[in-house]
Amino acid sequence: MTLFLKETMVHASDNGLTVRHIELQGNNHDIGYYIGRMALDRYTLLRQISGDDPIRIRNQHMYLKKNYPEHYERMEGIAEAFGVQLDEGSSDCSGIIYQKQSFGCSAVYFPNHTTATGAVMLSRNFDFPVTVVNEPYIFEVYPDKGYPSLYLCSFDLVSGVLDGINSEGLTVAVLADDESFITCPAEPNGGLHVGLHELQIMRYLLDRCRNVDEAKEALLSLKHSYAHIPLHYIIGDRNGQSFVWENSYTTNRYYMISGENKPQEVTNFLLHRYSSAVNLPDDPSPHGMYQRFISLQNELNRKSHYTDEDMMHILSCAHACLPEAYPHRTLWHNLYNTRDCSMDISFYAAENTQGKNPLRTDYFRFKLK
Numbered sequence: 001m002t003l004f005l006k007e008t009m010v011h012a013s014d015n016g017l018t019v020r021h022i023e024l025q026g027n028n029h030d031i032g033y034y035i036g037r038m039a040l041d042r043y044t045l046l047r048q049i050s051g052d053d054p055i056r057i058r059n060q061h062m063y064l065k066k067n068y069p070e071h072y073e074r075m076e077g078i079a080e081a082f083g084v085q086l087d088e089g090s091s092d093c094s095g096i097i098y099q100k101q102s103f104g105c106s107a108v109y110f111p112n113h114t115t116a117t118g119a120v121m122l123s124r125n126f127d128f129p130v131t132v133v134n135e136p137y138i139f140e141v142y143p144d145k146g147y148p149s150l151y152l153c154s155f156d157l158v159s160g161v162l163d164g165i166n167s168e169g170l171t172v173a174v175l176a177d178d179e180s181f182i183t184c185p186a187e188p189n190g191g192l193h194v195g196l197h198e199l200q201i202m203r204y205l206l207d208r209c210r211n212v213d214e215a216k217e218a219l220l221s222l223k224h225s226y227a228h229i230p231l232h233y234i235i236g237d238r239n240g241q242s243f244v245w246e247n248s249y250t251t252n253r254y255y256m257i258s259g260e261n262k263p264q265e266v267t268n269f270l271l272h273r274y275s276s277a278v279n280l281p282d283d284p285s286p287h288g289m290y291q292r293f294i295s296l297q298n299e300l301n302r303k304s305h306y307t308d309e310d311m312m313h314i315l316s317c318a319h320a321c322l323p324e325a326y327p328h329r330t331l332w333h334n335l336y337n338t339r340d341c342s343m344d345i346s347f348y349a350a351e352n353t354q355g356k357n358p359l360r361t362d363y364f365r366f367k368l369k
Contacts, residue, residue, distance in 0.1 A: 003030035010364055011347045017331060018135045019347060025142035032074030035158050036081025043098045053192060054089030060194045061086055064094060070146040070207050074158060096157040103128045104328060105175040106292050106318040109264045111240035116307040119339035120238050122171040123311040124163050125318060125330045138366060146207035150343055150368050161202035167368055168210040169238030169338035172202045177230040178289050179269035184249035188228050195223030198231045212241040216256060219245055234266050238338035246270050265296040292318040311335055329358055342367040
């Protein structure tokens with residue numbers, strides 16, 4: 001299948017935030033080849049396609065070939081772009097890491113009976129340091145195998161899904177587990193492991209799952225750990241079902257917190273540790289993971305039905321706006337609509353010299369065909 005591609009600049013600002021929209025349609029091998037060539041052309045990669053543990057690399061490749069063939073085919077294209085052989089075990093082509101940084105986020109899933117339009121929605125903030133040059137991509141991908149998907153990609157060019165939606169109306173978003181990162185010993189594997197890292201899992205769900213039930217089955221059956229920072233996920237479908245997936249800090253236990261067909265909110269602490277918001281401790285982090293959660297709850301309690309504008313406002317109450325010593329901002333807010341598989345997204349533009357809240361762009365709209 002011939003690869004069709006289109007790339008357009010969506011947003012570029014003086015603070016270094018550059019966003020491109022890339023549309024790809026073709027077989028997974030060619031999609032991987034294009035992304036590999038793009039990586040070589042644009043970045044001095046933080047992790048080169050190489051490794052010094054051939055046994056682990058070969059087993060990683062065998063695992064993906066067996067359990068995630070769509071991604072393995074993309075890896076074959078990446079290997080061709082980099083001029084390496086997958087079967088030699090000298091080069092790990094399962095990911096292309098081009099950035100590393102912790103992030104904080106907030107998200108709310110809205111079932112259809114709570115929205116003014118009757119569409120299931122996912123509303124999400126992505127918080128990140130403005131001092132770090134950040135180049136997220138909006139990928140719109142139509143592969144020959146796997147569901148078409150629309151998603152925000154960063155950190156790992158081939159599978160770094162931060163939030164997204166597929167053609168079946170499954171929505172996903174990742175959020176840092178800052179609580180575990182702050183209070184427990186960190187045990188990242190550095191990216192060289194057998195299985196799927198914390199962002200590849202989201203790409204897997206978009207490729208292969210139609211609904212929440214299939215996503216739960218996949219998460220329970222996959223081998224996964226975290227390569228850089230511990231995360232948790234909010235996952236929902238167009239049927240009004242949602243859940244938050246969490247690991248214990250040792251990753252020995254899994255938890256699935258159901259949205260119970262109500263608006264489900266999540267920030268950067270593990271929900272399974274607390275029975276309610278009244279049990280939350282004082283915030284140990286400067287970007288307020290508990291306070292943002294309480295702000296979301298307070299706003300949600302003001303009404304029972306929400307317009308798109310309401311959803312935007314509710315998440316704006318949890319925007320990251322911190323002092324110079326900790327310069328996180330909400331780099332984007334997006335609103336996913338599972339009815340028409342669309343995304344509306346607004347970006348951080350600049351600091352506001354006339355007021356507290358930073359300036360933001362108008363909303364851009366993207367939609368699966």
